[in-house]
Amino acid sequence: xxxxxxxxxxxxxxxxxxxxxxxxxxxxxxxxxxxxxxxxxxxxxxxxxxxxxxxxxxxxxxxxxxxxxxxxxxxxxxxxxxxxxxxxxxxxxxxxxxxxxxxxxxxxxxxxxxxxxxxxxxxxxxxxxxxxxxxxxxxxxxxxxxxxxxxxxxxxxxxxxxxxxxxxxxxxxxxxxxxxxxxxxxxxxxxxxxxxxxxxxxxxxxxxxxxxxxxxxxxxxxxxxxxxxxxxxxxxxxxxxxxxxxxxxxxxxxxxxxxxxxxxxxxxxxxxxxxxxxxxxxxxxxxxxxxxxxxxxxxxx
Amino acid sequence: xxxxxxxxxxxxxxxxxxxxxxxxxxxxxxxxxxxxxxxxxxxxxxxxxxxxxxxxxxxxxxxxxxxxxxxxxxxxxxxxxxxxxxxxxxxxxxxxxxxxxxxxxxxxxxxxxxxxxxxxxxxxxxxxxxxxxxxxxxxxxxxxxxxxxxxxxxxxxxxxxxxxxxxxxxxxxxxxxxxxxxxxxxxxxxxxxxxxxxxxxxxxxxxxxxxxxxxxxxxxxxxxxxxxxxxxxxxxxxxxxxxxxxxxxxxxxxxxxxxxxxxxxxxxxxxxxxxxxxxxxxxxxxxxx
Numbered sequence: 163x164x165x166x167x168x169x170x171x172x173x174x175x176x177x178x179x180x181x182x183x184x185x186x187x188x189x190x191x192x193x194x195x196x197x198x199x200x201x202x203x204x205x206x207x208x209x210x211x212x213x214x215x216x217x218x219x220x221x222x223x224x225x226x227x228x229x230x231x232x233x234x235x236x237x238x239x240x241x242x243x244x245x246x247x248x249x250x251x252x253x254x255x256x257x258x259x260x261x262x263x264x265x266x267x268x269x270x271x272x273x274x275x276x277x278x279x280x281x282x283x284x285x286x287x288x289x290x291x292x293x294x295x296x297x298x299x300x301x302x303x304x305x306x307x308x309x310x311x312x313x314x315x316x317x318x319x320x321x322x323x324x325x326x327x328x329x330x331x332x333x334x335x336x337x338x339x340x341x342x343x344x345x346x347x348x349x350x351x352x353x354x355x356x357x358x359x360x361x362x363x364x365x366x367x368x369x370x371x372x373x374x375x376x377x378x379x380x381x382x383x384x385x386x387x388x389x390x391x392x393x394x395x396x397x398x399x400x401x402x403x404x405x406x407x408x409x410x411x412x413x414x415x416x417x418x419x420x421x422x423x424x425x426x427x428x429x430x431x432x433x434x435x436x437x438x439x440x441x442x443x444x445x446x447x448x449x450x451x452x453x454x455x456x457x458x459x460x461x462x463x
Numbered sequence: 464x465x466x467x468x469x470x471x472x473x474x475x476x477x478x479x480x481x482x483x484x485x486x487x488x489x490x491x492x493x494x495x496x497x498x499x500x501x502x503x504x505x506x507x508x509x510x511x512x513x514x515x516x517x518x519x520x521x522x523x524x525x526x527x528x529x530x531x532x533x534x535x536x537x538x539x540x541x542x543x544x545x546x547x548x549x550x551x552x553x554x555x556x557x558x559x560x561x562x563x564x565x566x567x568x569x570x571x572x573x574x575x576x577x578x579x580x581x582x583x584x585x586x587x588x589x590x591x592x593x594x595x596x597x598x599x600x601x602x603x604x605x606x607x608x609x610x611x612x613x614x615x616x617x618x619x620x621x622x623x624x625x626x627x628x629x630x631x632x633x634x635x636x637x638x639x640x641x642x643x644x645x646x647x648x649x650x651x652x653x654x655x656x657x658x659x660x661x662x663x664x665x666x667x668x669x670x671x672x673x674x675x676x677x678x679x680x681x682x683x684x685x686x687x688x689x690x691x692x693x694x695x696x697x698x699x700x701x702x703x704x705x706x707x708x709x710x711x712x713x714x715x716x717x718x719x720x721x722x723x724x725x726x727x728x729x730x731x732x733x734x735x736x737x738x739x740x741x742x743x744x745x746x747x748x749x750x751x752x
Contacts, residue, residue: 273559345554346596346658350609350665351585365599 208447211440218437228396228419232428239438241398245414248399249313249392250382252408253320258374261325265332270358282333285326296322297387305391313399313413316392320381327380331373335366372453379446385417394418416442499716499730505530505669505699506551511565513546513555513723520546521723524565528669533691533700535710535731538720539746544703545593547720548671550574551701552588553581569669586613589662593674595654597646597661602638605646605657609665628664632656633690652683659690669699676709688713707747711735719743 222238229237264281272278300319305311339362347357363370388394393412400406416438423435506528513521521543528534536544546555553574555561567574574584586609598605606625610616616624625642629635634656638649646657655675662670672691676684691700691713704710710717710731717734719727719742727734727743738744 340594340596341557342592342594342596343598344557346590346592347598348557349552349554349585349590349592350612350661351582352608352612353582356612361598367599 208443211436211443214433215436215438215440218433219440223434223437227398228414228423228434229431230396232431237434239416239419239434239441241395241414242416242419242438243441245313245392245395245399246382246416248408249316249388249413249415250320250378252314252317253324253381254374254378256317257321257324258328258377261328261377262332262370262374264325264329265336266358266363268329268333269336270354270362282330285329288322288326289330292386293323293384294386294389297390300387301390310405310410311391311393311412312410313392313408316388316413316415319387319391320384323381323384323387324377328373328377331377332370335369335373336362338369339365368456371456375449375453379449382446382449383417383442385421388415388418392418394422499527499529502529502532504528505569506701507566507568508547509566509568511547511550511563511567513543513550514562514564516560519723521550521563524723524725526718526725526728528699528701529716530699531695531697532715533695533702533713535714535717536701536703536720537705537707537710537717537746538726540705542720543723544705544720545673546723548590548673548701548703551669551671552585552590553579554585554590556581582613586665587667588669588671589665589667590671591655591658591662591673591675594678595651595658597649597654597657600646601643602646602649602657603642606660606664608661613665624664628660629657631663631694632660633686633693634660650683652679652686655679655683655687656690659687659694663694663698667698669701670694672700672702674703674705677705684709707735719746721746 220238222236223240224238224243225240226236226238227241228239264285268278268282272281296319300315300322304315304318343365344357344362347361348354352360392415395406395412395414397406397414399408399413402408403410405411420435420438420442423431423438426432426435504527508524508526508528511521511524512519513524524543524547526534536547538544549555550563551567551569551574553563555563563575565575569584569588572579589609598608600608603622603625606628607621610621610624626635626639629638634653637653638657641649647654649657655678659670659675676687679687688709691702694700702710702714714731716729717731718725719734719738719740721742727738727740729739734743735747738747
């Protein structure tokens with residue numbers, strides 16, 4: 163080392179400014195390409211689905227059940243749409259309250275305790291489990307014992323996927339609420355649960371609604387867990403019990419029907435499948451946009 | 464001596480020995496023209512120690528908070544002013560690693576005892592925070608929050624009391640047409656007076672104010688200071704402030720904190736004109752802190 167004895171004697175050698183600017187430009191361009199590549203893929207998917215599916219979206223699509231034979235020109239996806247709404251809705255009814263309460267526990271009561279740390283880790287792991295494995299799990303625990311597929315089994319599988327998403331989102335959102343809000347609530351002499359539900363969750367309500375909606379969106383397009391649990395059906399769901407009912411047998415649903423119809427050799431069925439795909443994309447996109455609008459208005463702490 | 468540098472624990476030890484015992488200073492307190500010892504004591508703090516985890520933040524704090532007086536707590540940042548008053552209503556219990564030892568006697572019993580009913584304690588000892596923190600609800604519901612929590616009231620009684628609390632907080636005229644609008648739509652100074660209304664609506668005995676004006680503009684600050692002087696007749700007020708002019712303007716007694724200890728406590732006029740301790744003098748004359 164050639165030691166500089168007196169650092170004050172000479173100013174330090176400057177780095178090359180041109181080089182710094184070049185590096186800056188390279189990083190800027192690379193990130194620009196990365197961003198636009200993602201957007202372009204997304205745009206291409208939407209464009210292609212709209213181009214091929216828009217023609218299928220007519221009155222019959224939303225009112226008629228899936229066609230029974232290839233010769234008929236009538237038929238739609240109404241039974242599959244209803245089935246998906248019911249299956250996802252029941253999953254949401256199971257997972258959102260439980261996930262919400264779990265998230266409240268993690269953020270407000272468990273915090274950094276041993277139980278909360280374990281629950282948080284398990285939730286993170288479950289979020290990473292491939293959804294087909296959740297399907298197999300639901301098959302083994304619900305479908306096998308009763309010896310038949312059912313809408314309920316599908317809802318449970320979807321709920322299992324939603325639960326950790328909802329819990330972790332709730333926790334993250336509640337952690338954004340500043341502690342002064344908690345302290346002011348407690349300083350009024352209100353008990354902890356009242357402050358948590360009436361003040362903290364209220365302050366975070368926009369984010370909580372967003373979290374719940376995103377959890378629903380997360381599972382709305384799932385196919386793998388339904389393969390093992392709901393299968394699908396060419397008929398309307400006929401009430402709750404019996405072979406055509408929610409608890410009693412396979413239930414028509416969008417994703418599995420898209421899968422079946424897209425693989426069929428008949429062009430009019432393939433077009434229906436594109437229509438189904440378009441409906442899912444519109445629903446998911448629509449819900450995302452909706453909650454973003456809601457969130458902006460609800461964010462007021 | 465220009466400024467003081469107190470870093471090592473050895474110096475802190477020696478400081479403890481300079482702090483005169485409480486009873487000796489009592490002689491000087493009469494300088495304000497009233498007999499301190501004869502005034503009723505609302506809160507008597509005895510040997511209060513406070514810990515953040517293993518780190519001790521308060522050392523043997525002993526002080527008498529007198530009824531219907533404003534007691535100001537001053538001192539440099541990090542000296543333990545806020546920590547001290549946050550022990551009075553046990554709000555620190557929200558955090559697991561924070562612990563207080565010693566006695567805070569209020570209405571005949573030790574606040575720090577495990578027997579204390581925290582909900583009733585906090586009704587009787589209200590608190591105003593540094594950052595105005597209206598709840599995410601309407602102006603009316605904000606003020607009604609404590610009332611609904613602690614009392615059974617008819618609808619008309621409730622709204623009368625809300626109105627009264629807003630009037631006593633000098634904010635009624637500004638919000639009487641906005642009762643159903645969200646509390647956080649008000650200006651910062653209005654939000655803070657709303658929080659004061661929320662606290663006094665629950666009929667407390669004591670108001671703890673933790674730097675209530677530090678996030679408020681000068682006009683809002685002036686209004687809150689007037690309010691503090693008006694509320695004194697009904698409540699005992701403990702005011703933490705880093706604004707010494709504010710302490711001088713509104714308080715009757717002042718405690719000077721330094722490094723977790725109460726260096727000096729006495730009538731505000733005396734603390735600001737003729738402090739007994741060198742550290743106090745250096746702080747109030749702006750030579751450190």
